[in-house]
Amino acid sequence: MPVNIIIFGRLADIAESSLALENVADTNTLVKELHILYPALADAKYVIAVNKKVVNENTSLTENSIVALLPPFSGG
Amino acid sequence: MDKKELYERYQRQIILPEFGEEGQQKLLRAKVLVIGAGGLSCPVLQYLTAAGTGTIGIVDDDVVALNNLHRQVLYSVGDIGSSKAERARHILHQLNPEIKILPYNERLTVQNALILFDEFDIIIDGTDNFSTRYMINDACVLMNKPLVYGAISQFEGQVSVFNFRQTENDEAVNYRDIFPDPPKEGEVLNCAEAGVLGALPGIIGTMMANETIKLITGIGEPLANQLLTYNALNNQVYQLTLLPRKETRSLIPENEAAFLQMDYVWLCSSQIMQSEIDADTFNGLIANGNVDVIDVREPDEMPVANEFSNIKIPLAQLSKNTSLIKSDTIVAFCRSGNRSLQAVKILSGIFGEGKKVYSLRGGILEWKKQKQTV
Structure with a gap:
């Protein structure tokens, strides 16, 4: 079962706004895989949330995990 | 009440x-x-x-x-x-x-x-x-x-x-x-x-x-x-x-x-800060001549900038129209100074070390304000 990933804001200009990855055990692995798939992501600023909780450290993922990538917004 | x-x-x-x-x-x-x-x-x-x-x-x-x-x-x-x-x-x-x-x-x-x-x-x-x-x-x-x-x-x-x-x-x-x-x-x-x-x-x-x-x-x-x-x-x-x-x-x-x-301001733009110039520096560059000033705003944007000669190339068309730029010193400006910073990135990428590229800090709005207070 894959891990589902939701991409927010203008990060969706770089990567698919919704995608799934197989065999990703934790968020560090997921980020590495994403940066290979979408190299421009490596230069972008974003925060990662797992199951609607923002995570600041490497976090293990299970087959039902939903991972969100959120960039900062500045517009007003 | x-x-x-x-x-x-x-x-x-x-x-x-x-x-x-x-x-x-x-x-x-x-x-x-x-x-x-x-x-x-x-x-x-x-x-x-x-x-x-x-x-x-x-x-x-x-x-x-x-x-x-x-x-x-x-x-x-x-x-x-x-x-x-x-x-x-x-x-x-x-x-x-x-x-x-x-x-x-x-x-x-x-x-x-x-x-x-x-x-x-x-x-x-x-x-x-x-x-x-x-x-x-x-x-x-x-x-x-x-x-x-x-x-x-x-x-x-x-x-x-x-x-x-x-x-x-x-x-x-x-x-x-x-x-x-x-x-x-x-x-x-x-x-x-x-x-x-x-x-x-x-x-x-x-x-x-x-x-x-x-x-x-x-x-x-x-x-x-x-x-x-x-x-x-x-x-x-x-x-x-x-x-x-x-x-x-x-x-x-x-x-x-x-x-x-x-x-x-510096925290948010440390990499390209050195390419920003203020109104005084800008006025000095114009007075010395040998500078191409580029308005990177869309054609109908206000306020009109007619106090100094400038070339109008909207940001989106900039990379295709660099042949219009002749001088070795370039100053880009826009309304408030954001797009002109992007213009600096684009132009620096094209010209490399060959030309000096600046952005007018605060854009035409700030420049006009400075002019009023002088």
């Missing part, structure tokens, strides 16, 4: 059992400071004024422009060219003459931020750039003020309440717990370049007004330690729980003196 009139005006919220007369009294005593008087702030100001928020401060040094009107719904055609803070005060006073509205027709800086914030209970961030957003966040942490935050990007919006403890055991989260450091200028586009549907800041700004009213009256669950994202294209709402980060406190100035030393 006599009691009868008070009940008449606010009757429909007073009859809510959770709100009641007590809620109304709390609102009438509240002092909120709204920073920015643009797309997000218009609905914030309208609803807080209508609800009877006792004192509302408005900080904005900008003037109303025609391309603001599709989303900044407080203003009309007759307001174009006038101070947003002053016009907002006038319009809101007509909506509710019973409350105090304090316009500050100035830019928020490290010099005035703490003095201003001290006068208010709640700070509302309706600005449009990272420099000011980080400055507001840090000042609120320093002064222990709740911060109602909203921001938009194209079709999506974010809302949160920072620096607020729902219960005593909670740890208050602030913006730096999500994004510890500001992005560099150009890494994230703002509205002037990225575009925005008018109704989106209306929706997000209205949510900000709602959060503010909840904070003041103590009803419901404010978005403390939560970040709500809304997508206007598919109506999806995604609400995230935020956690404090250990290193956040070390990034925020620890006292007033340290805050005054902070350079938030």
